[in-house]
Amino acid sequence: MTLLSSVFAAVICTVIWYKNAPKSEMKVGILCWMYWGASLMWLIDAVFEYAxxxxxxxxxxxxxxxxxxxxxxxxxxxxxVIWLVILLVKDPKGVIKEAIFKKKEK
Amino acid sequence: MACFLVSAAEAVVTTIAAKAIEKKEKEQPELKISFDGTTVETVSKIPFSRKLKWLSRMLWGGSVLLMFEHIWHGEVVPFFPFLTAAGNPEDAAEMLHEMATVGVCMALLVTAVWLGMVIVSAAIEKRAVKEAKKLASSEN
Known part of the structure; x- marks a missing residue:
């Protein structure tokens, strides 16, 4: 079930990434790497358990x-949550910066 | 028990290697490629350090999520020795055996998938350059 959940998450994230590529404003690629990495590792776990x-x-x-x-x-x-933290720290759209620093009106 | 530690160790090595390679890398040469087979565009090649980052991201992501699973099962604890199996020699031996088998296989599979991605991306690159050359020669 853990393997299945991570595979589904990886597939959904990859489809979202592909749909929005080449734009990567939301950094969905991070989620793809994370879930695919975990899915591959749990696959090995499943193979050993099956054996x-x-x-x-x-x-x-x-x-x-x-x-x-x-x-x-x-x-x-x-x-x-990890993805959200990275997204807010990297702030590719500058939303956080805009919220913190108020532009001076001329 | 602690199989994710093998992948985490590889992630540390690949992250350091990617940073070191990135510093040494010169600007990538420009290539003329065709995305759609009808127009030619000038692009720069993806540096190797960026490809290596694909591997480190997969390894870090997988290791963190697997560590969470181990915390869930009570195999990783927030106090010394952090791994419950490290508490007694019998469990420690079993843990090391699991790391040597399951852990190494995990790291190998992720690396193999990454190698496959690098090979496929190189093939796509070659094909796009070839198509651009064909287009350029047909225009002349």
């Missing part, structure tokens, strides 16, 4: 599945 459990891997207990789904959602949320 250990066999077909049982695909029939998790409902409780485990719910916990994994909750974790997956939390991971996606954490990724979004």
């Amino acid at each position: 250990e459990l066999g077909a049982e891997y695909f029939t998790p207990a409902p409780g485990d599945m719910l916990n994994d789904f909750f974790l997956g959602l939390s991971v996606v949320a954490l990724g979004l």
